[in-house]
Amino acid sequence: MNNYVIKMGGIIVVADTHFGIKKDSISMPGYFADFLKWFKKLEEENENVKFLDKNNITEKTLKNPEKIILLGDIIELWDSDDEAVSACVSTLIPTLAEIEAEKIYVLGNHDNILEKALLPQKKEYYPLGKSNLKLVEDVYPSDKFLTVGDQNYVFVHGYQFDKYFTNTGKLYKILPALRKLSNSLTDYVPFLFFISLIFKFINFIGNKSIFLGKDQLLYLLFVLTIPKLYMTLGRWLWIRFSGVRYKKQETIDNFTKWWKKFIKNKEIPGNLNVVYGHTHFLNYIPAKKIDNETYDFYIQKLKKRDIPQEKRPTLVNISAWIKDIKKKEKDEKYKNVMVASFLYIDEQGFEFFGWDWYEHKIFHIPKMAINERREKGLVDENTTRILKDLGWPEKLIKKWQKSVEI
Numbered sequence: 001m002n003n004y005v006i007k008m009g010g011i012i013v014v015a016d017t018h019f020g021i022k023k024d025s026i027s028m029p030g031y032f033a034d035f036l037k038w039f040k041k042l043e044e045e046n047e048n049v050k051f052l053d054k055n056n057i058t059e060k061t062l063k064n065p066e067k068i069i070l071l072g073d074i075i076e077l078w079d080s081d082d083e084a085v086s087a088c089v090s091t092l093i094p095t096l097a098e099i100e101a102e103k104i105y106v107l108g109n110h111d112n113i114l115e116k117a118l119l120p121q122k123k124e125y126y127p128l129g130k131s132n133l134k135l136v137e138d139v140y141p142s143d144k145f146l147t148v149g150d151q152n153y154v155f156v157h158g159y160q161f162d163k164y165f166t167n168t169g170k171l172y173k174i175l176p177a178l179r180k181l182s183n184s185l186t187d188y189v190p191f192l193f194f195i196s197l198i199f200k201f202i203n204f205i206g207n208k209s210i211f212l213g214k215d216q217l218l219y220l221l222f223v224l225t226i227p228k229l230y231m232t233l234g235r236w237l238w239i240r241f242s243g244v245r246y247k248k249q250e251t252i253d254n255f256t257k258w259w260k261k262f263i264k265n266k267e268i269p270g271n272l273n274v275v276y277g278h279t280h281f282l283n284y285i286p287a288k289k290i291d292n293e294t295y296d297f298y299i300q301k302l303k304k305r306d307i308p309q310e311k312r313p314t315l316v317n318i319s320a321w322i323k324d325i326k327k328k329e330k331d332e333k334y335k336n337v338m339v340a341s342f343l344y345i346d347e348q349g350f351e352f353f354g355w356d357w358y359e360h361k362i363f364h365i366p367k368m369a370i371n372e373r374r375e376k377g378l379v380d381e382n383t384t385r386i387l388k389d390l391g392w393p394e395k396l397i398k399k400w401q402k403s404v405e406i
Helices: 029-044 082-097 111-115 163-170 171-184 188-206 214-241 248-262 294-306 329-336 365-376 381-387 392-401
Strands: 004-006 010-014 025-027 046-051 055-062 065-070 102-106 127-129 131-136 146-148 151-156 272-275 283-285 314-317 322-324 342-344 349-356 361-363
Touching: 004 046, 010 029, 010 146, 029 065, 029 082, 046 361, 065 381, 082 127, 102 151, 111 131, 131 329, 151 349, 188 381, 248 283, 248 294, 248 314, 294 365, 361 365, 365 381, 381 392
Parallel strands: 004 146, 010 065, 065 102, 102 131, 151 272, 272 314
Antiparallel strands: 010 342, 025 322, 046 055, 127 131, 146 151, 283 314, 342 349, 349 361
């Protein structure tokens, strides 16, 4: 198989910025713009960063990236107002346009409505400043794999192995339509509906006839109120009754179902890594054996679906760029997830990095720390010392020291 090969430079991957989101979560356009400025500076001059190589802290040189992959849910087109989306996107476009690296935008479930903007020919693109922007509907690359060094990669947002996608097909595509309808309706529609409902009740108990209580109008107002109700309650319902957000085992299980279908009749190269977002959770499960429960669970599911060893990929899950705001004590776990991570890929392999939005700098996230926190719920004293030496923000270290089940 002749894969697409990256010979020089690197790749940076980010996901789930959800620009325009509000209420229970806050998007970070300003912080992300600072990150893009760092990216632009990296194009001008390589940067050395503290790096944990096996058991030793050394330095890693980050090179001028050839690509930036925006791995879905970059724009929030489910339950955001048009004004909020416009404010975020219009202020970020100038900075994004200054980036020379090729921009690959893989659509997620929250921005999949942009598939209407997909160009018909593979070689067609949108010009965006110093380089081009390519929209990709499902998986990147769509027909082969991307080779960097001795590793191979495929990039997918991750909603494809979400249970509401696998069980209901593409039913989620009605949500952007509800959003558009809601944004076109006045905020007075729900108010009129409830006023009409009150008059209907008066009709019932007083045997009176009031115009606002007429059944036909009541039914019409109810139908027109549904989009507004969705904008208010939709995300809350989706998070609680569907999806794999912060659910590591469901993600793994559903991934193996999707993977079996995806690799059918495909020639799969060795050293394959599947990079995805969607879950808002930072995770890493290598294809090679490691001694922990999550790896064992992953292998169990692969075997259950008769996926041979040579077709078993490493799973690479990057976290989101939004902050969840939860007031109830039972939702304390949401405050302890990793926010603002990205993946850096070069000929030496891939590494996770975080963005310190206060100090405007990056820091290495060792794979061993990800595995340790996932399995134990926290990091021990030795790992804590390593994270401090790597330059982690103090507040983040305290979060990783706190026992939490995600």
